[in-house]
Amino acid sequence: MRGVVGSGAAGEEPASGLVLGDETTEIARIVADAAPGVEKIPAAERVYAYVKAAILDRVYPGNELLTEGELAAAVGVSRTPVREALLRLEESGLVKLYPKKGALVLPVLAQEVNDVLEARELIETHAAAKVWPRRKQLAEKLVPLVQEMRDHRRAGDAKSFLVADRVFHEAIVGAAGNEILAKLYNSLRDRQVRMGVPGIEMQPARMDRSIAAHQEMIDALGGNSAKRFRELVIDHIHVAATDLRGWQ
Numbered sequence: 277m278r279g280v281v282g283s284g285a286a287g288e289e290p291a292s293g294l295v296l297g298d299e300t301t302e303i304a305r306i307v308a309d310a311a312p313g314v315e316k317i318p319a320a321e322r323v324y325a326y327v328k329a330a331i332l333d334r335v336y337p338g339n340e341l342l343t344e345g346e347l348a349a350a351v352g353v354s355r356t357p358v359r360e361a362l363l364r365l366e367e368s369g370l371v372k373l374y375p376k377k378g379a380l381v382l383p384v385l386a387q388e389v390n391d392v393l394e395a396r397e398l399i400e401t402h403a404a405a406k407v408w409p410r411r412k413q414l415a416e417k418l419v420p421l422v423q424e425m426r427d428h429r430r431a432g433d434a435k436s437f438l439v440a441d442r443v444f445h446e447a448i449v450g451a452a453g454n455e456i457l458a459k460l461y462n463s464l465r466d467r468q469v470r471m472g473v474p475g476i477e478m479q480p481a482r483m484d485r486s487i488a489a490h491q492e493m494i495d496a497l498g499g500n501s502a503k504r505f506r507e508l509v510i511d512h513i514h515v516a517a518t519d520l521r522g523w524q
Contacts, residue, residue, distance in 0.1 A: 319357035324364055326351050331370050331381055332469045333435075338383025342371070368463065384471050386521070392467050393517045397510060399461050400445065403452035404509040408502040414451045415497040418444055422490050429483045437483055438469065444490055448509070471520050482519055489515065 327347065330336045344358045351358075362379045365371045369388075371379040407414050421444040428437035442465050449461045489512045496505040 319351075319353040320360040320364075323347060323351050323353060323358050323361035327361060327365060328368075328370065328466075331365075332466060334470060336381050338381055340381045341378050342381065343378040369467070388467065389471055389517075389520050392464050392471070393513060393520070395464050396461070396468075397513045399449060399457050399464070400509050400513060401506060402457070403449045403454075404506040405502065406452035406454075407448060408505065410451055411497040411505070414448065415494050417447050417451075418490070418494050418497070421447070422487060422494065425483070425487050425490065429480075429487060432480070434480075434483070437486075441486060441490070442469075468520075479519070485515065486512075 327336070327342065336342060342362075344355045344362070347358045347362075348355050362371060362373055365379065366373050369382065371381055373379050421440050424440040425437055425444075428434075428440060446458070446461065446465070450458050452458075489508070493505065493508050493512070496508050499505075
């Protein structure tokens, strides 16, 4: 078992840009930085954030077996909170528990890619229609995010690029005003983190295409065609689907 927190191996700087669910983002940051006060965070939450971050960033790849004892030692807790955390991770579809053996990190399968992208399209298409009356305010939020994407592209930072990409789309979904769909969407993007990083690192030109597509969406929000904006959102998801399936 490697002593890893966040996205790097022991001794490496953890990637603070890795996005987790809203309930664990701050926890993961504190654990990764070993900041004062970490002991005040429930042990199960610390284990959950630790393992989830490592799985999403492929530090723990698919088909790796994680044992309770090793995780307990790595995070510095007893086995009881490890069991609680692993149950949550199993519910999230990231691991499969095997009694007396441990938790197997589930690999990314082609069917999972298809399911995530289909669900993304349903949610984002709905959101694109709902946000149109508030398009001016939405565009103001999206402009700086595209600039962040450009900055990360120049720096060659694929992980941070994907964070800005994710926040861009979450802003659209959030602006639709449906909290249930927003939470579901967040969980879908968690899954896509594992799917998207290797491909975008191998094909940096994808970042250029993505920036152009996001800018087109912003430009459409300044126009008069809700249909055009909706079509651009759908087209962008279809391009992402082709890219993801291409490296599977």
